[in-house]
Amino acid sequence: MRTLVFDGRTGAAGDMICAALIAAGADPDVLAPVSDALPVRYEVGETEKNGIRATTVDVLVDGDNGTAEANGDHDHGHTHDHDHDHDYNHTHVHTHESGTSGSDKPAEGAGVHRSYREVVDLVESMDLSDAVESTALDAFELLGRAEASVHGTDLDDTHFHEVGADDAIADVVGAALLLADLDPDRVVTTPVAAGGGSVEMSHGTYPVPAPATTEIATRADFRIVGGPIDRELLTPTGAAILGAVAEGVDAVPDLAVKRAGYGAGDADFERHPNVLRALVGDGGHDAHADRAHADRARDGGLVHDDIAVLETNLDDAAPEVLGGLQETLSRAGARDVTIVPTTMKKSRPGHLVKVICKPADAEAVAERLARETGTLGVRQSGASHRWIAEREFETATLRVDGATHEVAVKVASTTGGEVYDVSGEYDDAAAVAEATGLPIREVLWRAEAEVRERLAGE
Numbered sequence: 001m002r003t004l005v006f007d008g009r010t011g012a013a014g015d016m017i018c019a020a021l022i023a024a025g026a027d028p029d030v031l032a033p034v035s036d037a038l039p040v041r042y043e044v045g046e047t048e049k050n051g052i053r054a055t056t057v058d059v060l061v062d063g064d065n066g067t068a069e070a071n072g073d074h075d076h077g078h079t080h081d082h083d084h085d086h087d088y089n090h091t092h093v094h095t096h097e098s099g100t101s102g103s104d105k106p107a108e109g110a111g112v113h114r115s116y117r118e119v120v121d122l123v124e125s126m127d128l129s130d131a132v133e134s135t136a137l138d139a140f141e142l143l144g145r146a147e148a149s150v151h152g153t154d155l156d157d158t159h160f161h162e163v164g165a166d167d168a169i170a171d172v173v174g175a176a177l178l179l180a181d182l183d184p185d186r187v188v189t190t191p192v193a194a195g196g197g198s199v200e201m202s203h204g205t206y207p208v209p210a211p212a213t214t215e216i217a218t219r220a221d222f223r224i225v226g227g228p229i230d231r232e233l234l235t236p237t238g239a240a241i242l243g244a245v246a247e248g249v250d251a252v253p254d255l256a257v258k259r260a261g262y263g264a265g266d267a268d269f270e271r272h273p274n275v276l277r278a279l280v281g282d283g284g285h286d287a288h289a290d291r292a293h294a295d296r297a298r299d300g301g302l303v304h305d306d307i308a309v310l311e312t313n314l315d316d317a318a319p320e321v322l323g324g325l326q327e328t329l330s331r332a333g334a335r336d337v338t339i340v341p342t343t344m345k346k347s348r349p350g351h352l353v354k355v356i357c358k359p360a361d362a363e364a365v366a367e368r369l370a371r372e373t374g375t376l377g378v379r380q381s382g383a384s385h386r387w388i389a390e391r392e393f394e395t396a397t398l399r400v401d402g403a404t405h406e407v408a409v410k411v412a413s414t415t416g417g418e419v420y421d422v423s424g425e426y427d428d429a430a431a432v433a434e435a436t437g438l439p440i441r442e443v444l445w446r447a448e449a450e451v452r453e454r455l456a457g458e
Contacts, residue, residue, distance in 0.1 A: 004184035005252055006242065007277040008192035011233025014171025015057050016263040017241050019044075020278035021178035023055035023261020030181045034173050037126045038166045042174065047264050050273035054264035057174075059167040113165055116144040116155060123173060135176035138244035143236060146215035168237055175241045182280065188253065189246040191223040192239070197230030212236040222248030228272055250308075250359045254384065257281040301415045302387035307335070308362040309381040310369065313342070315350035317373050322351060325372060332368035333361030356386070390415055394454070396424070396447035400436040407432060407447035411455070419455055422448045 006012065006020070022028050028044050035041050043058045114122065123136050141155075148155050179187070194209040194217075209217065209224065213236050217224050220243030224234060262275040314322075326337050336356040344350040353373070357365045366378040389412035396407045407428040412421040424444040433440045 001185045001282065002183070003186045003188065003253065003255060003281060003283060004179075004182060005249075005255065005279040005281075006187075006189040006192075006246060007252060007279065008189055008234070008242070010228070010269070010272050010274055010276070011193045011195060011235075011265075012238035012242060012276050013235045013265055014168065014175065014237040014241060015059070016265050016276040017238060018042075018171060018174045018178055018263065019055040019057040020261055020263030020276045021175065021182060022057065023263055024182065024278040024280050025259045025261070026178035026181045028178075030177045031174050033126050033128060033177065034170050037122070038170060040166050040170050042170070049262070049264050049268065049275050050271075052262055052273045052275055054262035054273075054275045056264050059170040059174075061166065116140065116147075119144075119169065122169065126173065128173070128177070129180065132173070132176045132180045135179065135244055136173045139172045139176070139237075139240040142216050142219055142240040142243045143212070145219065146212045146236065146240075149215045150211045171237055172241060175245075179245060184280065187246045188249045189222045189242050190249060190251060191225045192242065193228060193233045194224045194226060195229060195231045195233035196226050197232075199232055208232045209234055209239075210236065213239050216240050216243055219243060220246075220248070222246055223250075229269055231267070231269075250362070252279065253283065255279060255281040255283040302389055303415060304385055305388045306359055306385050307356050307383065308359045309383040310355040310357065310362060310366055310378050311381055312353050312369060312373065312375040312378045313344060313350055314353060314373055314375060315344050315348050317351060321373060322353075325353065325369075328372050329355055329365060329368055332365045333357050334365050389413060389421070394451045396450040398432065398443065398446050398450070400432075400438065403436075405432040405435065407443065409447050409451045411451065422451050422455075424448050 004024070006017075022044060028042060031042050040059050040061050043060055045056045045058070047054055047056050119140050120137060123133060123140065126133075128136070144155050147153075194213065196208055198205050198207050199210055208231075210232065213234055216236060216239040220239065222242060224239075257279050259280040261278050262273075263278065265274040265276075267274050322339055325339065329337050334355045334357050338354045340352040340354070342350055342352045353369065355365055355369060362380060366380075369375065369378055392411045392413070394409045394411055396409050398405045398407060408425040410421075410423045410425065411419055412423070413419045424447040426440070426444075429440050429443040429447065432438070432443045436443075
C-alpha cells in the first residue's frame, strides 16, 4: 500500500503542505489550473532550516493586480499576527531567498475576499478532476463551518477574508492537485504541533490554537499537541487541508520509505527546524479497513486490532498495589493486564507488568500505571496489532433442584463464522456454584455443553 505520511512536529500551513508534497515527488507542473484561473503564479525554491534542506513554495502576483499591502494575509511560516475585524489576518514576514524580480509580489491577501459560496463557485469553475475538486471543497467546507461556528453565522452566509483571497485558494487547490499527482493509497498525519502562547485579534487576546483552528480540529481525524514553542504553528488553512485528506495516527506507521521531503515555513526557530516532513513509501495498513474487518466475513480469519503494549519493571511494589492494577488500569483504558514474577538486577525479585491498550489510550494508561506503582518509566514495545476472535455471548440456562440459574458463555469464532471456543464466565459460574453447592467446574461444563449443543443445531 502506497502511503503518504505527514509529520507535523512543528505544525503545518498551506504553503508548507504544498512544498512538502513537491519535495516528496509531486510534479509542480500540475498546479497550472490555479494559475489559469487566478492572477497568480507559484515559485518553487529551496532553503535551509537548521541544517535541513527544504522546499519552498511562494504564491506570487503581478504588482499591478495584487493588493498584498492591503491585508498582509497568508498562511505561510507561522509568523502570524491576528488583527482583523472579522477574520484572522496572518501577517507574513517574507524571508525566502526566492529571487523574484520585476513587479511580482507575494500574493498575501491579494485579490477579492470571497464568501464561502463564491469560493465554491470559483473552485467548481477551474475544470479540476472530480477527486481534486472534492478534496479542495472538503477543505473549504471545514474552514467555512469553523468560521460559521466561531462567528455564529450560517455556512452560506460566512464571508472569508483571508482564506477567501487568491493566495489561500492557491494553497488549498494547489495541495489537492499535488496530492492527486502523488496518488497515495492512504494519507495519514502524526499529531500536529499547534504551538503555544497567545494571539492578538480585534476581539481580544486568544490562546493558541486560534478559534478557527480549534474548531477545525474538532471535526478532523488527527490530534493536535501543544508546543514545542510559543508561536502559532498550525494555521486554519493548514488544519483544513490535513483535515480533508489525512487520517490521524499516533506515530509514523511501519513504512518502507521510498521518498522523504521537507516543506519549509518562513520563520526561523533556534532549536526547531520550521519544516513539515512528508514520507512516501509502501506499508502502513489501513486502520479504517481494519475496523471494517469485523463486519466482513473471511473464511478462517481473525480480526486485525490495533494495540499498544506498555511495560514496566517493578522491584518494590506492594502486593495490594499489584492486585489492584487490573481494575485501576482498566478504568484508564487497558484491555488486558498481565503481571509476571521475574528476577531483576542484583538478583532481587520483582514483577514485569505488561498492559495491552488501544493506541489512543496509551498515554493515559501509562500515566495511571506510573501513578499507581511509582515506576519511573513506562516503555512501549514494538507490537502494533493483535489478531482477535469475533466474540459473542450466549446465555446458558441451568436447572438444579427445580431452580433456574443463568450463566453467560463467551463464544469465539473466526470472521467466517467458524466457532472454535466456548467458555463459561467464571463469575457467573461461581455464583451458581455458591447457590447450588455444585463444583464450579461442573457448572462451567454444563453451561458450555448447553451452548455447544445449541450452536450445533443451528
